[in-house]
Amino acid sequence: MTAEQRSSLARLHRRRRSPAWLFFRRFLAHPLRLASVLESSSALSRLVAAELSCDPGDYVVELGAGTGPVTRALLAAGVPPERLIAVEIDSEMAAFLRQSLPGVTVIESDALALEQALPRESLGRVGAVVCGLPVSLLPAAQRGELIGAMLSLLPPGRPFLAYTHRLTSPLPAAELGLEGERRAFTLLNLPPASVWAFRPLSR
Numbered sequence: 001m002t003a004e005q006r007s008s009l010a011r012l013h014r015r016r017r018s019p020a021w022l023f024f025r026r027f028l029a030h031p032l033r034l035a036s037v038l039e040s041s042s043a044l045s046r047l048v049a050a051e052l053s054c055d056p057g058d059y060v061v062e063l064g065a066g067t068g069p070v071t072r073a074l075l076a077a078g079v080p081p082e083r084l085i086a087v088e089i090d091s092e093m094a095a096f097l098r099q100s101l102p103g104v105t106v107i108e109s110d111a112l113a114l115e116q117a118l119p120r121e122s123l124g125r126v127g128a129v130v131c132g133l134p135v136s137l138l139p140a141a142q143r144g145e146l147i148g149a150m151l152s153l154l155p156p157g158r159p160f161l162a163y164t165h166r167l168t169s170p171l172p173a174a175e176l177g178l179e180g181e182r183r184a185f186t187l188l189n190l191p192p193a194s195v196w197a198f199r200p201l202s203r
């Protein structure tokens with residue numbers, strides 16, 4: 001084999017192991033579940049991490065971690081790996097997360113079975129929930145269930161974060177008894193994206 005052939009084989013091998021390629025392949029397998037051809041950009045991931053507000057020692061739960069761009073940004077923002085729980089339904093992506101982010105608790109599970117899936121020691125000690133699932137595409141009943149599960153993990157009044165490619169809110173907040181606030185927007189994502197925070201409507 002020539003040097004040129006070896007180097008193009010190595011390139012092919014690297015591409016096959018890249019998170020972007022994995023994400024694209026899994027998108028082809030489950031387009032609605034991923035709802036995006038590309039993983040989140042580092043700019044969007046940093047914006048999500050910057051909106052996190054919880055106490056040191058709290059657990060942070062990320063739902064729909066995918067190939068981990070937001071997980072990595074959370075770690076870079078100072079969340080200790082042993083306090084970070086990444087939930088992902090896709091077994092290939094969960095395996096990739098486990099292998100590429102040692103120390104992070106990766107749970108291969110449907111986020112709709114959240115409470116049963118989380119480690120016991122984290123229950124009552126979750127300070128932040130980041131939702132990476134395409135919530136706007138979920139059927140109403142599942143969406144309501146997911147929102148209830150996320151809010152029940154958090155201290156009363158604490159919002160959960162969600163990011164979206166939509167120009168408007170990913171959730172019909174008032175209809176769901178929530179208050180939604182767009183916290184950040186970036187053009188440095190394909191497509192451009194916003195970070196939202198949702199908490200129960202104060203009466």
Ligand SMILES: C[S@@+](CC[C@H](N)C(=O)[O-])C[C@H]1O[C@@H](n2cnc3c(N)ncnc32)[C@H](O)[C@@H]1O
Pocket residue numbers: 033034035036038039040063064065066067068069070087088089090093109110111112132133134
């Ligand atoms: C829009 S992608 C976001 C991935 C990653 N967080 C990012 O920012 O690139 C949505 C992710 O949620 C995962 N997902 C979809 N439905 C899920 C469910 N019910 N439970 C857990 N993960 C789910 C998908 O497999 C996918 O990895």
